[in-house]
Amino acid sequence: xxxxxxxxxxxxxxxxxxxxxxxxxxxxxxxxxxxxxxxxxxxxxxxxxxxxxxxxxxxxxxxxxxxxxxxxxxxxxxxxxxxxxxxxxxxxxxxxxxxxxxxxxxxxxxxxxxxxxxxxxxxxxxxxxxxxxxxxxxxxxxxxxxxxxxxxxxxxxxxxxxxxxxxxxxxxxxxxxxxxxxxxxxxxxxxxxxxxxxxxxxxxxxxxxxxxxxxxxxxxxxxxxxxxxxxxxxxxxxxxxxxxxxxxxxxxxxxxxxxxxxxxxxxxxxxxxxxxxxxxxxxxxxxxxxxxxxxxxxxxxxxxxxxxxxxxxxxxxxxxxxxxxxxxxxxxxxxxxxxxxxxxxxxxxxxxxxxxxxxxxxxxxxxxxxxxxxxxxxxxxxxxxxxxxxxxxxxxxxxxxxxxxxxxxxxxxxxxxxxxxxxxxxxxxxxxxxxx
Amino acid sequence: xxxxxxxxxxxxxxxxxxxxxxxxxxxxxxxxxxxxxxxxxxxxxxxxxxxxxxxxxxxxxxxxxxxxxxxxxxxxxxxxxxxxxxxxxxxxxxxxxxxxxxxxxxxxxxxxxxxxxxxxxxxxxxxxxxxxxxxxxxxxxxxxxxxxxxxxxxxxxxxxxxxxxxxxxxxxxxxxxxxxxxxxxxxxxxxxxxxxxxxxxxxxxxxxxxxxxxxxxxxxxxxxxxxxxxxxxxxxxxxxxxxxxxxxxxxxxxxxxxxxxxxxxxxxxxxxxxxxxxxxxxxxxxxxxxxxxxxxxxxxxxxxxxxxxxxxxxxxxxxxxxxxxxxxxxxxxxx
Ligand SMILES: Cc1cc2nc3c(=O)[nH]c(=O)nc-3n(C[C@H](O)[C@H](O)[C@H](O)COP(=O)(O)O)c2cc1C
Ligand code: SF4
Ligand code: SF4
Ligand code: FES
Numbered sequence: 199x200x201x202x203x204x205x206x207x208x209x210x211x212x213x214x215x216x217x218x219x220x221x222x223x224x225x226x227x228x229x230x231x232x233x234x235x236x237x238x239x240x241x242x243x244x245x246x247x248x249x250x251x252x253x254x255x256x257x258x259x260x261x262x263x264x265x266x267x268x269x270x271x272x273x274x275x276x277x278x279x280x281x282x283x284x285x286x287x288x289x290x291x292x293x294x295x296x297x298x299x300x301x302x303x304x305x306x307x308x309x310x311x312x313x314x315x316x317x318x319x320x321x322x323x324x325x326x327x328x329x330x331x332x333x334x335x336x337x338x339x340x341x342x343x344x345x346x347x348x349x350x351x352x353x354x355x356x357x358x359x360x361x362x363x364x365x366x367x368x369x370x371x372x373x374x375x376x377x378x379x380x381x382x383x384x385x386x387x388x389x390x391x392x393x394x395x396x397x398x399x400x401x402x403x404x405x406x407x408x409x410x411x412x413x414x415x416x417x418x419x420x421x422x423x424x425x426x427x428x429x430x431x432x433x434x435x436x437x438x439x440x441x442x443x444x445x446x447x448x449x450x451x452x453x454x455x456x457x458x459x460x461x462x463x464x465x466x467x468x469x470x471x472x473x474x475x476x477x478x479x480x481x482x483x484x485x486x487x488x489x490x491x492x493x494x495x496x497x498x499x500x501x502x503x504x505x506x507x508x509x510x511x512x513x514x515x516x517x518x519x520x521x522x523x524x525x526x527x528x529x530x531x532x533x534x535x536x537x538x539x540x541x542x543x544x545x546x547x548x549x550x551x552x553x554x555x556x557x558x559x560x561x562x563x564x565x566x567x568x569x570x571x572x573x574x575x576x577x578x579x580x581x582x583x584x585x586x587x588x589x590x591x592x593x594x595x596x597x598x599x600x601x602x603x604x605x606x607x608x609x610x611x612x613x614x615x616x617x618x619x620x621x622x623x624x625x626x627x628x629x630x631x632x633x634x
Numbered sequence: 635x636x637x638x639x640x641x642x643x644x645x646x647x648x649x650x651x652x653x654x655x656x657x658x659x660x661x662x663x664x665x666x667x668x669x670x671x672x673x674x675x676x677x678x679x680x681x682x683x684x685x686x687x688x689x690x691x692x693x694x695x696x697x698x699x700x701x702x703x704x705x706x707x708x709x710x711x712x713x714x715x716x717x718x719x720x721x722x723x724x725x726x727x728x729x730x731x732x733x734x735x736x737x738x739x740x741x742x743x744x745x746x747x748x749x750x751x752x753x754x755x756x757x758x759x760x761x762x763x764x765x766x767x768x769x770x771x772x773x774x775x776x777x778x779x780x781x782x783x784x785x786x787x788x789x790x791x792x793x794x795x796x797x798x799x800x801x802x803x804x805x806x807x808x809x810x811x812x813x814x815x816x817x818x819x820x821x822x823x824x825x826x827x828x829x830x831x832x833x834x835x836x837x838x839x840x841x842x843x844x845x846x847x848x849x850x851x852x853x854x855x856x857x858x859x860x861x862x863x864x865x866x867x868x869x870x871x872x873x874x875x876x877x878x879x880x881x882x883x884x885x886x887x888x889x890x891x892x893x894x895x896x897x898x899x900x901x902x903x904x905x906x907x908x909x910x911x912x913x914x915x916x917x918x919x920x921x922x923x924x925x926x927x928x929x930x931x932x933x934x935x936x937x938x939x940x941x942x943x944x945x946x947x948x949x950x951x952x953x954x955x956x957x958x959x960x961x962x963x964x965x966x967x968x969x
Contacts (some may be wrong), residue, residue, distance in 0.1 A: 365816070382813060387680040387708050553794060553813075553820035554681050560735035563818045567771040584768055591731030594702040595683055 200427060200468075202415040204451045207295050213330065215337035216561075218298040224343055226306045226417035231351045234417075239310035240269040243413060245421030247433035252278055252406030253371075253484065253524045255508050258413075264393040264401060265311055272402035275556075277311040278361060279327075279407045280369035281319040283484035284320060284546055285526030288437035293320075293327050293477040297334040300356065303410035305343060306417055308355050311403055315356050317375050318407075322364035331359045366550035370598045371404040372396075373552065377421065384600035385555050400449035406524075408437055408511045427570070429455030432507035436525055443531035445469035458504045458511075459496050462529065476532040479614075482511055483523020484602035485543050488610030489536070490520050516610065536615040537622055541569040542606060547604035558601035561592040564607055586612055636713040640664045653717055654685055658896065664719050665896075666920045667729075669736070669843050670795035671707035678800055679707035679743070682793065684758060688725050690876050691716035703728055726762075733763040737967055739774045739818060740844075741790050749845030751858040754897055755793060763767055768919045772876035781830045783810070784850050784909055785839060789821050792846035798822060798838035805834040806900055822846070833872055836908040840891045840899050851909055852880070852888035863925060866917035872904035878923050886912045892923070895954055 211217035218224075230239045244259030254340045255274055264272060281289040293300055308316045320328055330601040333358055338344045346354045360378055362368045368377045373388035375397050396402025412434060416424045425433045432454035441447045444462070446469040452461065462477065471477050499518035501578065504511065507517070511522045530539065548562040565588055568581050589605040596602070612619055635646050639943035640657050641664040647656040655673070657665045666687055671679030679685075685707045689700040694714025701727060706717070719725060739760060744750040782951055794813070799822065802811040811830050814823045830838075839847050861880040868875045879889040889908045891899040911917065 310692035367816075387705075416777075530872065548817060553815075553817040554796075556682050556732055556735045556793070559794065559818050559820070563737075563774075564738060564769065564771065580768070591735070595686060595728050595732070596681060625777050 199453055199456075200435065201451050202409055202424075202427070203292065203299065203437065204296070204449075205583075208531065212296055213294075213298075213334070215298060215334070215341055218296070219341070222418075224302050224305075224341075225296055226308075226414045227302055228349060229344055230306050230309055230417055231349055231353055232282040234309045235435075236312055238403050238557055239306065239417065242416055242421035244311065246424040247428075247431060247434070247507060248409065248412055248416060248419075248424070250406055251408035251412070251477045251525070253283065253486070256631070257583040258405060258409050259392065262311060264391070265403055266394050266607070267312065269394075269401050271398075273311055273313045274397045274400060274402040275311050275316040275395060275410075276374065276402055276404045277302065277316070277318040277407055277410050278369060278371065278372075278374060278404050279318050279324070280366075280374060281324075281407070281524075282321055282366035282369050282550075283486060283524050283526055284289065284543065285441055285481060285528040286484045287439045287441075287525040288449050288525055290324060290327065291437070291439070292407060292411060292437065293324075294330060295325075297330050298338070298406055299411045299414060301338050301343075303336050304357055305338075305348070305355060305411045307403075307405070307410050307413050308357075309353055309445035313403075314354060315358070317378060317397075318357070318359045319368070320359060320361050321368070323575065324359050325361065328359050328361050330633045335359065364400055365552075367552045367598075367600060368544075370600060373598070374404065375402065378520050379501065384552050387597060406500050427453055429505065430509060432509060432522075434614065436522070438506070438525045438527050440468050440527045440529065441529075442474065442529035443534070444529045445472050454505055454507050456506045458506055461506055461527075462496075468527075469527065471529065471531050473531070477529065478532045478534050479530045479536065480575055481520075481526070481528040481530075481607075483521045485546065486599075486606060487521040487523040488516055488519070488606050489539075489614065490518075490610075491614045494518050494614070495520075516606070517613075520610070522621075535573075536611050536618050537569065540611045541573045542567070543607045544569045544604070547600065551600060551604070552598075555597045555601070557592040558596045558604065559586050561601070561603045563620070565604070572619060572622045572626075575622065575626045577619075577626045579627075582612060582616070582625060635713050635905075636715070637655075637713045638711050638717060638856065640701075640717045641719050647711060649713075650710050652679075653687060653689075653704070653709050653711055653715075654679075656711050657717075657719065659705065665906065666706045666719050667754075668707050668750065668896065669754055669758065669793060670797065672797050672800070672841055673896075674682070674900060674902070675797055675800040675841065675905055676804055678795075678797055680735070682795055683743070684727050684729055684736070684762070686725060686732070688718040688722040689715060690718050690722075702844050727767075729762050729763055733759055734769075736768070737767065738762065738769040740793070741773060741775075743791070747788075747791065747845040748853055748858075749791075749842075750846045752842035753845060760775050776821060779823075780850070781838075781847075782835065784836065784905070786848050786850050786853060787822060787832070788846050788848065790846075792822055793844055794820055794822075795843055797841040797843070798847055800831060801838040801841055801902075805837060806832040811838075828962065833904045833906070834902055835898065836905045837891060838900045843897065849888055849890075849908075850910070855887045856882055858902050863923040865892070865920040865923045868911065868917050870904060870907055872902045873907060875907060876901055877903055877907055877917075879917060879919070881914070884914055886914055 206221045240262050247257040248258045338572040367373045368383040370385045373383040377383035392402040428434050435451050438450050450467050465471045479491050480495040483491050498513045508522045511573040512519045551558045551562045553559040589608040592601045593605040637647050645660045666685040669682035675717045686703040687706045691697045693712035743952045762801045780788050781787050799812050811824045839849050866879045877889050891903045
């Protein structure tokens with residue numbers, strides 16, 4: 199299967215400028231700066247059909263074309279390397295193993311957007327990667343790919359790495375911008391969108407690490423060629439971080455369109471469920487997306503094979519589908535407690551809510567407390583209905599999507615595994631009867 | 635100008651104003667409640683979510699409905715927009731949810747809270763909430779702290795509307811006060827317990843919708859409905875000098891800024907007027923203040939509504955609690 203991002207990943211020394219360059223690195227910078235106008239680069243990205251790899255899957259070229267190019271303020275490109283969604287570790291792998299791919303993507307993309315200063319905002323827990331990136335940036339400056347008059351052209355760019363203090367919410371693009379400005383990382387009210395008023399109230403594009411890295415093969419191949427890879431509107435390749443109860447966890451680059459079943463069971467990827475056990479459920483795109491039971495992750499409700507594409511995974515909406523999300527693929531075997539897993543997720547969202555808006559601030563804590571009780575055998579009859587209702591009252595009523603991200607796992611786990619929750623309640627009833 | 639329809643009534647308003655302000659121009663029952671928005675504080679709003687409304691039609695140009703409920707305080711109108719507030723069951727349901735969220739961690743210590751009777755949360759809960767709570771978990775608690783010698787911060791009661799932090803940022807020149815921590819552990823605080831000390835800091839008491847920030851010079855002096863609010867003014871070099879005196883007989887128990895029917899102060903007052911002129915002779919008294927807000931202190935109002943029951947209930951609870959141990963250890967009646 200074709201690899202576009204990780205093709206040279208096992209090349210010794212690929213993290214250094216020299217080896218990366220020898221393997222054809224920085225060709226997209228040469229091609230775009232010397233032979234293309236910024237708008238032509240944007241056109242290629244549009245033609246590629248590339249969709250944002252940070253979770254929402256918004257078409258990257260369209261986002262770029264929204265950037266206010268008439269404003270007299272500077273424009274910024276900000277790379278979102280906050281990667282804090284549980285189950286997601288693909289950006290870390292890419293930045294750690296092949297940092298120059300991101301730097302190259304940043305230069306080419308900044309050129310397309312007319313940004314003269316760009317930032318990589320990275321989560322504070324990735325401190326060792328900050329050092330890797332800074333070293334790579336230093337090498338790129340030394341080789342003339344960053345700084346004044348890159349490759350002797352008119353174009354100049356400065357690139358900075360900015361570590362956050364470690365907060366999931368700073369991955370939400372407007373909270374990220376607040377944090378980058380040195381403020382408390384609270385999401386902003388939209389509109390205005392970053393494309394109009396982002397960093398320092400200037401036009402800004404925020405893209406995920408993988409999105410920006412994918413610009414490199416798009417420019418090298420051409421947008422149309424890239425669009426031929428993948429399936430339908432899910433073009434190109436995607437990094438999937440696979441974890442949980444599988445034989446081979448890790449980061450895989452797949453061509454979009456791969457059947458889910460093949461991804462789980464083929465030796466080329468996850469290598470099947472571990473210990474010879476049966477598959478119970480999958481969280482396909484990071485902790486925020488709805489969980490699906492084995493039968494619905496392998497086949498859609500209509501009985502068609504489920505594919506690794508934006509469209510196929512969301513087939514059936516939230517009733518019987520899920521989302522590709524960030525590509526954090528968490529596999530659970532038959533011994534997994536869905537209640538415990540949900541409690542763990544709920545604890546995470548409660549801990550990470552910024553606390554600005556009441557439904558998320560109060561609702562996430564409430565859900566955690568109920569799930570704690572259920573998991574520890576003190577469930578009450580009304581608990582399940584309260585959980586469903588609290589999740590419903592958070593969803594759609596908050597400032598940023600963290601509220602939805604906290605609500606969806608709850609709603610879907612109860613939808614598909616209600617009996618497990620009921621069992622928790624019944625068992626606790628039995629315990630109470632024994633005590634009395 | 636933009637023509638919009640709110641709960642079936644058409645009104646023409648200036649372009650670009652928010653749905654909430656359009657509804658306020660219309661007045662009456664279609665005005666959504668607001669707990670965090672404050673027209674005189676820049677950047678306020680969007681947080682509490684009690685003002686959520688349904689946009690059934692986006693505009694004349696693009697008639698599609700908006701996919702989610704929107705915060706009316708921070709969503710601008712568009713020509714041809716159709717808005718549902720009380721006429722949307724979805725809005726009422728969501729609002730009930732928000733009120734419940736605001737209450738689950740609230741101590742409900744109205745019987746010993748100075749804000750009782752003029753508390754926006756109390757009023758909101760009575761109008762939009764449900765009678766009983768489903769929340770049986772432990773509530774969050776904080777220690778009380780002093781923000782300077784005149785203001786008490788009772789964080790346990792805070793609904794995190796951020797208004798007070800905006801007072802600090804916008805009415806004064808130093809940013810001394812903000813929010814620490816995250817989620818439901820967030821707390822309003824000053825920089826390492828530094829006093830907030832400047833001419834206009836007292837206004838944070840008035841913008842606080844609940845009893846989280848109270849005037850220490852008034853604390854526990856009287857229930858607010860036993861005082862008589864009087865409009866008064868004095869010549870002041872720092873502010874407009876237009877205030878409300880909260881009087882009992884001839885004694886001035888408290889001085890506050892004047893709030894409009896939505897609980898908003900349009901003219902902030904200085905600390906000298908607020909704290910240093912507690913004698914009726916310092917002021918030219920204009921007459922009794924007409925309070926047309928929907929609250930217990932709105933004497934003209936409460937006879938007609940169930941808020942009378944609220945007043946009675948609070949008084950009953952006070953009687954009940956006298957001499958009894960209080961629900962939380964860090965609180966005492968005698969303070
Ligand atoms: C709570 C929350 C956390 C997020 N965390 C990340 C993240 O860690 N990395 C990321 O790329 N996008 C994250 N996003 C999505 C970003 O807001 C934004 O959509 C994304 O960076 C856009 O990049 P893309 O279009 O290239 O996907 C998060 C969103 C939310 C609501
Ligand atoms: S939804 Fe949660 S994280 Fe997002 S702004 Fe509201 S409180 Fe903050
Ligand atoms: S202390 Fe009062 S004004 Fe300040 S955030 Fe809390 S509720 Fe709002
Ligand atoms: S008043 Fe609109 S969100 Fe608080």
